[in-house]
Amino acid sequence: MALLEVRGVSKRFGGVQAVKDVSLRVEQGTVKGLIGPNGAGKTTLFDLVSGFRAPDGGEILFRDRRIEGRPPHESAALGMSRTFQNLKVFPHMTAQENVMVGRHVRSRSGFVAGMLHTPRSRREERAIAAAALEAMDFVGIAGLASVPAGSLSYGQQRGVELARALAAEPALLLLDEPAAGLNMRETADLARLIGRIRERGVTVLVVEHDMSLVMGVSDEVAVLCFGEKIADAPPRAVQENPDVVRVYLGE
Amino acid sequence: MTLELLLQYLVAGLTYGSIYAVVAIGFNIIYNATGIINFAQGEFVMLGGMIAVSLERTVPLPLAVAGAVAATAAVGALVEIAFVRWLRRPSVLRLIVITIGVAILLREGALVAWGEGVRSLPYFTGNEVSALSFAGARISPQVLWVLGTTALIVAFLSFFFGHTMLGWEMRACAANRDAAALCGIPTRNLVTFSFVLSAAIGALAGCVVSPITYTSYAVGAPLAIKGFTVAILGGLGNSGGAVAAGLVLGVLESLSVSLLPTAYKDVVTLTILLAILFVRPSGLFGSREASGLKDLG
Amino acid sequence: MRLSRAAQVGLFAAAVVAAQLLSSAAGKAFFLTQLTMSAYYTLAVLGLSLLMGYAGQISLGQAGFFAIGGYTSALLTTLDLSPQRGHPLVAALVRLHLAVPRPDLYGGEVLSVSPWAACVAAVLLGAAVAVSLGVPVLRLRGHYLAMATLAFGTIVSSVAVGTQALGAADGLSGVPPFVLFPGLRVGGGAADRVQNYYLAWGLVALAMLLLLNLIHSRTGRALGAIHGAEDAARAMGVDTGALKLGTFVLAAVTATVAGVLLTHYNAGIGPSEAGVMKSVRYVAIVAVGGMGSLWGTLSASAVLNFLSLRGYFGAYDDAVFGGILVLVMLFFPDGILAADVRALVARLAPRRAPGGEA
Numbered sequence: 001m002a003l004l005e006v007r008g009v010s011k012r013f014g015g016v017q018a019v020k021d022v023s024l025r026v027e028q029g030t031v032k033g034l035i036g037p038n039g040a041g042k043t044t045l046f047d048l049v050s051g052f053r054a055p056d057g058g059e060i061l062f063r064d065r066r067i068e069g070r071p072p073h074e075s076a077a078l079g080m081s082r083t084f085q086n087l088k089v090f091p092h093m094t095a096q097e098n099v100m101v102g103r104h105v106r107s108r109s110g111f112v113a114g115m116l117h118t119p120r121s122r123r124e125e126r127a128i129a130a131a132a133l134e135a136m137d138f139v140g141i142a143g144l145a146s147v148p149a150g151s152l153s154y155g156q157q158r159g160v161e162l163a164r165a166l167a168a169e170p171a172l173l174l175l176d177e178p179a180a181g182l183n184m185r186e187t188a189d190l191a192r193l194i195g196r197i198r199e200r201g202v203t204v205l206v207v208e209h210d211m212s213l214v215m216g217v218s219d220e221v222a223v224l225c226f227g228e229k230i231a232d233a234p235p236r237a238v239q240e241n242p243d244v245v246r247v248y249l250g251e
Numbered sequence: 252m253t254l255e256l257l258l259q260y261l262v263a264g265l266t267y268g269s270i271y272a273v274v275a276i277g278f279n280i281i282y283n284a285t286g287i288i289n290f291a292q293g294e295f296v297m298l299g300g301m302i303a304v305s306l307e308r309t310v311p312l313p314l315a316v317a318g319a320v321a322a323t324a325a326v327g328a329l330v331e332i333a334f335v336r337w338l339r340r341p342s343v344l345r346l347i348v349i350t351i352g353v354a355i356l357l358r359e360g361a362l363v364a365w366g367e368g369v370r371s372l373p374y375f376t377g378n379e380v381s382a383l384s385f386a387g388a389r390i391s392p393q394v395l396w397v398l399g400t401t402a403l404i405v406a407f408l409s410f411f412f413g414h415t416m417l418g419w420e421m422r423a424c425a426a427n428r429d430a431a432a433l434c435g436i437p438t439r440n441l442v443t444f445s446f447v448l449s450a451a452i453g454a455l456a457g458c459v460v461s462p463i464t465y466t467s468y469a470v471g472a473p474l475a476i477k478g479f480t481v482a483i484l485g486g487l488g489n490s491g492g493a494v495a496a497g498l499v500l501g502v503l504e505s506l507s508v509s510l511l512p513t514a515y516k517d518v519v520t521l522t523i524l525l526a527i528l529f530v531r532p533s534g535l536f537g538s539r540e541a542s543g544l545k546d547l548g
Numbered sequence: 549m550r551l552s553r554a555a556q557v558g559l560f561a562a563a564v565v566a567a568q569l570l571s572s573a574a575g576k577a578f579f580l581t582q583l584t585m586s587a588y589y590t591l592a593v594l595g596l597s598l599l600m601g602y603a604g605q606i607s608l609g610q611a612g613f614f615a616i617g618g619y620t621s622a623l624l625t626t627l628d629l630s631p632q633r634g635h636p637l638v639a640a641l642v643r644l645h646l647a648v649p650r651p652d653l654y655g656g657e658v659l660s661v662s663p664w665a666a667c668v669a670a671v672l673l674g675a676a677v678a679v680s681l682g683v684p685v686l687r688l689r690g691h692y693l694a695m696a697t698l699a700f701g702t703i704v705s706s707v708a709v710g711t712q713a714l715g716a717a718d719g720l721s722g723v724p725p726f727v728l729f730p731g732l733r734v735g736g737g738a739a740d741r742v743q744n745y746y747l748a749w750g751l752v753a754l755a756m757l758l759l760l761n762l763i764h765s766r767t768g769r770a771l772g773a774i775h776g777a778e779d780a781a782r783a784m785g786v787d788t789g790a791l792k793l794g795t796f797v798l799a800a801v802t803a804t805v806a807g808v809l810l811t812h813y814n815a816g817i818g819p820s821e822a823g824v825m826k827s828v829r830y831v832a833i834v835a836v837g838g839m840g841s842l843w844g845t846l847s848a849s850a851v852l853n854f855l856s857l858r859g860y861f862g863a864y865d866d867a868v869f870g871g872i873l874v875l876v877m878l879f880f881p882d883g884i885l886a887a888d889v890r891a892l893v894a895r896l897a898p899r900r901a902p903g904g905e906a
Contacts, residue, residue, distance in 0.1 A: 050783060076785030084783075090776030093769070101773045105785035107766055111794050114765030115758040121765060128766065164784065288691045334878065342881075343690035344606050348835060349877045351608075351828060355870025362867075472824070476702060479695055514710025521699040521706075528696050529684035 002061075003028040003172055003203045004049065009058030009068070011044055018044040020227040021058070026172070031194060031204040033218035033235070035211070037247060040224040042207045043085070043176070049205070050082045050174055051075045062172065077105050079171035083161045085180060085207075091150030095141065095160045098149045099132040102167030106131070135167040136160075139193065154181050166197070173197065175206040179213050191217050215239065223247070258385070260505045266394050266463065268501020269401035270296070273456040274478025275485060275493035276408065277449035283425035283488050284445035287346050291330060291354035292453060293475030294361075298323045299454025300466035301361055304370045312373065320454045326357075327450025331443045354471065361468035369467040372458060393462050400459045404452050405494055421445065425488075473517065477504075480524040484534050492536035553760065556843060557753065564749045568742065579858075580745045586853035587748035588810035591755055593830050593849045594842060595802030598759060600831070601840020602771035603795040606690065608827045609681070609697030612704035613674050613800040615822030617807025619708060620670035622720040622817050624661035628652075633659065641665075650724055663726040667808045674804030675797055682796040686789065701827050708819040719818030726812035735812045744813060751809070752846070755802065759842055771795060775840075825866050829856075832873040838883020848884075 004026040011019040019041045026032045036042050047053040049060055054069035061067070067075050081102070090098050107128055109121035136142045141159040144152060149160055158178065165173055175194075179187045187210060194217045197204060208214045214221060215235040223231040223238060225247045231238050238244055274292055281289045303319035310318065334349055374381070375396045382389035412418040423431040424441045432438045457466065464470075481500050485492030500520065507519040527534065571579040596610050629647055632638045638659070641647035646665040652658045661669075677700075685696040708714050715721075725735025732747055733740070762768050773781035774788050782788055811817040820826070837848030852872075855861065861868045876884065 052779065052782075071787075072779075072782040073785045073787045076783060082783050084780060088777035088780035090773050090780070092776060093772055097769060097772075101769055101781065101784050101786070104766065104770060109766045111762065111767050111798065114762045114767040117761045117765070125766065161780075164780075168784065288695075334874065338878070344600070344604065345877050345881055347606060347691060347694045348831060349874055351831075352870045352872075352874030352877065355825075355828065355866060356874060359864065359867035359870060476695075476699065480699075483695075512710065514706065517706045518703050518710075521703045524699045525681075525696060525703075528688070528692055532688055532692060 002026065003063060004205065005059075005061040006045075006049065007059045007061070009045070009048055009055045009060060011041075011048060011053060011055050017227050019048065019055070022224065022227070022229050023058075024222050024229060024232055026203060026205050027219075028171075028203050029198070029201060030219040031198050031206065031217050033214040033221040034205065034207045034224065035209070035214055035221060036224035039226075041227040042224055044227075045224065046082070046174060046176055046207055050080065076168065079168075080174065081165040081168045081170035081172070082174035083158075083165050083176055083178060085177040087154070087157045087161055089149040089152075089157050089160050089164075091148065093149055094146050095149050095152065095156075095163075096129065096132050096136065096145040098160050099135055099163045099167050100128050102135065102164035103128040103131050105168050132163070132167050135163040138166060138196070139163040140189075155186055158182070162193070166202075170202060172203045172205065175204060175208075177207055177209065179208055179210040187213055256509075259389075260509065261502060262385075262390050262394060264502030264505030265498055266397050266460070266501070267505065268481075268498040269398055269494075270456050270460050270464075270474070270497075271477045271481045271501055272494045272497025273401055273404060273452055274474055275482035275497055276404070276490045277453045278478055278482040279488050279490050279493055280408075280449045280452075281445050282482075284421060285335070285442050287335065287350065288479070289446070289449065290347070290350040290475055291357055291471075292449065292478055293471035293473070294354050294357040295323050295327060295450040295453030295471075296457035296474050297361060297466060297468065297471040298326060298357065298450075299457030300372070300461040300470075301365055301370070301457075301468070302454070303372055303458045304461070304466065305365070307372055312375065315372070316455070316458045319458055320451050323454035323457075324447045324451040327446040327448075328443050330357075330450075331446035335446075336439065336443065354475065358468055358471055365468060367468065369465040371461045371465045374462045375459070391463065393459075397459050397463070400455060401494075404455065405490070408452075408490065417444075476524070477520050480520055480527070483524065483532065484527050486534035486536040489534070489536050492534060496535060557757075560753065560756075560843075560846075564746070568745055577741065579854075580741050582854050582857040583850070584741075584745045584748045584813060585810060585857055586850050587745075587752050588806045588813065589830075589853045590752050590846055590849040591806035591809070592803040593833050593845055594752075594755055594759055595799030596830050597834045597837065597840060597842055597845040598763075598771075599795050599799040600834050601838070602763070602768070602775050603792045604775050605686065605792060605796065606694045606831065607697045607796065607799060608694055608824065608831065609701040609704075610799065610803045610830045611822055611824065611826035612697075612701040613678065613803035614807035614810075614826070615704050615708055615817070615819075616674045616677060617670045617804035618811035618817035618821055619714055619720065619807075620673055621663065621666040621726075621808040622723045622811050623714070624666035624669060625663050625724055625812075626720060626722050627660060628658040629661075630657075630659040653722065660724070663724065663812060667726070667805070670808050671801055671804050674800050678797040678800035679793070682793045686792045686796060697827075698824060701822065701824050705819060705822040705824065708822045715818075717819060719816060721816035723811055723815045723817070725815075726809065734809050735815060748809070748813070756842060756846065763842070767791070767794075825869075828866075828873065829869045832869045832876070835876040836872060836880075836884055841883055844883050 002025040006022060006024050008021050008023055009019060010021055022045060034042050034045070044053065048055050048068070051067065051070055051072035051074065059066055059068055062075060062078055062080060065078060090101065107124050109124050113121040133142060133145065136145060139159050139162050141156060141163060144156060149157060152160065162178070179190055182190060191213050194204060206214065218235055220233065221235050221238045222229055223244050230243050230247065231241045274296060277292045277295065278288060281287055299319045302322050303315045306315035306318045330353055334353055374393050377392045382391055412422055420436045421441050423434065423436055424438045428438050481497040482493055484500060485496030500523065503523070504516060504520055508516055511519065567583060568580060571577055592610055592614050596607060599605050599607055629638050638647065646662055647659055648662045649657050649659050681696065681700055685693050709717055725733045727733040734744065734747060736744065770781065770786045770791055773784065773786055774791060778788055833849045833852055834845050836852070837845035856865055
């Protein structure tokens with residue numbers, strides 16, 4: 001069953017056709033890689049799927065619901081989570097508080113319950129805090145819980161973003177260049193982590209430049225070039241696809 | 252409503268409207284160069300009129316006006332240098348609040364310097380009872396001065412931004428500050444110049460309209476609000492739109508006096524502002540992206 | 549130095565009591581009047597602190613909501629419904645105890661809306677206006693909200709000054725005291741001064757409690773997320789539009805309630821309360837105290853309002869607040885209490901070489 005289905009989606013910015021009639025499917029329980037040279041439209045596609053931009057044409061279905069053009073918080077409520085390439089942690093909040101925001105879609109207390117500090121909201125807060133710690137533990141940063149996120153190292157902030165996205169217990173996790181700025185050892189750790197995420201039953205769509213990472217963790221890889229999809233197959237087949245080779249290495 | 256009365260309202264509307272348009276153009280110049288909306292714009296108009304009145308006691312009128320324009324332009328430069336220039340990547344919130352504070356300081360400074368009284372320059376030609384006849388309506392010659400000065404300002408700016416090196420550099424600075432800087436354009440000084448230019452045209456407008464409307468320390472704020480309304484109505488950053496919008500708003504406001512008690516004249520403008528912001532923040536002539544407001548820094 | 553919440557409240561309570569005792573001891577018991585008024589202005593400012601500090605929105609219209617609260621309750625509690633006693637609506641109000649008889653200045657009896665009912669009406673009106681204003685404008689960015697709220701505040705001010713039914717330039721007076729609970733009332737004369745003082749600051753404490761609870765709740769965290777990285781907040785399921793609107797309405801309602809209470813305390817209200825200068829003043833206070841820092845805002849409000857009401861700023865009241873605003877925004881954007889003075893000096897002293905570009 002396709003958890004995410006993108007059908008003939010296009011997006012133009014002024015004179016630039018960033019995404020042109022792209023279709024792809026992400027099957028439940030799999031890891032799908034999305035690669036392509038710079039400017040290929042990967043980030044734009046990501047933004048379209050996660051609701052930060054609306055496509056000019058085409059459809060995007062998540063869990064059989066049309067989500068194109070819907071705001072990000074609606075997709076989040078349906079079970080979609082994402083990380084950002086240029087980290088967007090909440091700098092003045094602690095790491096744990098950052099991850100607790102990830103539980104927003106799994107909790108309910110609003111303005112009134114918050115102001116009145118009702119017993120139900122207190123119970124919920126304890127549950128949120130515990131779930132956040134669990135997510136941080138899974139990612140391996142539980143020790144950073146009370147450190148302000150703004151003073152963490154780059155790699156640690158990446159961990160916080162990941163834990164935050166996982167805390168939502170998403171059905172689909174969108175990873176936006178998760179290996180950017182990581183060294184080889186950290187990248188290997190990340191690959192293992194993605195594997196464990198997959199074992200948990202979370203479907204993953206990952207945009208990445210680091211070939212070894214993508215080819216290593218993905219069940220299928222889609223390749224974009226100048227806004228169009230030129231390949232969509234298991235990693236080995238993609239690596240041997242002459243069009244793909246040409247795009248990356250030139251004639 | 253007789254034709255003469257209608258014409259009177261129209262003329263009054265066009266007169267005020269052109270002043271609002273000049274204020275709006277001042278907003279646009281600074282906004283285009285910096286992304287800032289300068290709440291102190293109205294105070295430049297006030298300062299022009301007040302300074303000119305003081306100078307006029309000792310020097311002939313044309314010199315007084317020139318002096319006032321120069322002095323206000325200097326104030327504009329000072330404001331930019333003291334309050335805007337050295338801020339690094341300020342947030343929109345901070346800048347809004349700073350320009351509001353500056354507007355208040357300028358106003359209170361004027362109160363200290365000149366007191367509460369209203370004052371005005373003498374009529375440029377003729378006096379308060381001279382009137383030209385036009386289609387049965389009696390129009391003060393000062394009205395022609397106002398309209399003429401506005402037209403002159405618009406024409407000058409049009410030439411400046413369209414055909415001079417400095418004007419092109421400012422447009423480059425407005426379009427993409429970093430790229431302009433990379434081309435060797437002194438963007439920081441151009442920002443200061445944008446304040447100077449806005450202050451100068453505001454001051455000129457303040458001088459030319461003061462015989463009709465009188466000037467006092469408090470006229471800045473209402474002018475700023477109306478000028479902003481016009482700027483938004485015409486599309487923020489679009490000075491051609493500002494002129495059209497200014498005339499429209501001026502006439503609407505003027506005609507409203509015939510329907511509502513005068514106390515509510517301001518309410519009309521403000522309601523129009525709210526309506527525009529709600530319905531079409533890009534204004535009558537602006538583009539959709541413009542209503543998203545420029546990124547600063 | 550971070551105190552526990554209980555310690556913070558304790559310190560606050562101690563300061564309130566100390567101020568009262570000191571004033572009495574120094575023979576300046578009349579200070580309490582200005583301090584009480586400061587308390588009500590503080591209510592208006594606390595909501596704004598939340599709005600500016602967490603939702604990152606500026607409102608130049610808080611005074612407008614304050615005026616809506618004050619004028620609505622003033623109007624309803626001073627109008628005389630006795631000529632319309634027979635009217636079914638009025639009869640219903642009387643039956644529900646929403647309209648009550650009260651003595652007027654001349655010893656006769658008039659029928660007016662009860663202060664509680666008037667307060668509720670004022671709050672509903674304020675909330676409705678806030679929603680109508682907020683929904684369209686919060687979609688847009690910073691300057692637009694500032695301008696829209698400025699326009700709104702000016703409209704309220706113009707209407708207040710220009711409408712005879714609202715007392716025009718003189719405002720409304722003769723507003724009866726507001727009996728919150730038997731034995732506790734807002735308003736009255738010098739004899740009730742101490743009671744009013746503690747009641748006012750008690751209400752501020754209550755508001756602080758509610759707002760501090762909010763900040764440390766799921767909603768407060770979501771607001772902090774919006775402030776920290778709005779896109780990430782949206783990606784995590786935070787409906788930023790709804791939250792900003794909620795915060796805007798909350799700030800408006802606190803200002804409305806503050807207006808109601810101050811009007812009953814002063815037994816009247818005038819159009820200057822609606823003026824834009826008052827809104828600017830509120831913004832200045834929030835800036836000084838630190839946006840989002842409730843205790844900072846409270847301290848700044850208590851001090852600045854008291855000084856202003858005692859007349860220490862003389863004729864330069866507006867100038868002082870304008871100057872404060874500029875100074876704080878230039879040098880202490882996080883509020884004076886959070887100021888990092890060393891970093892500030894380091895920035896000012898060695899100038900960068902010219903030619904670089906910010």
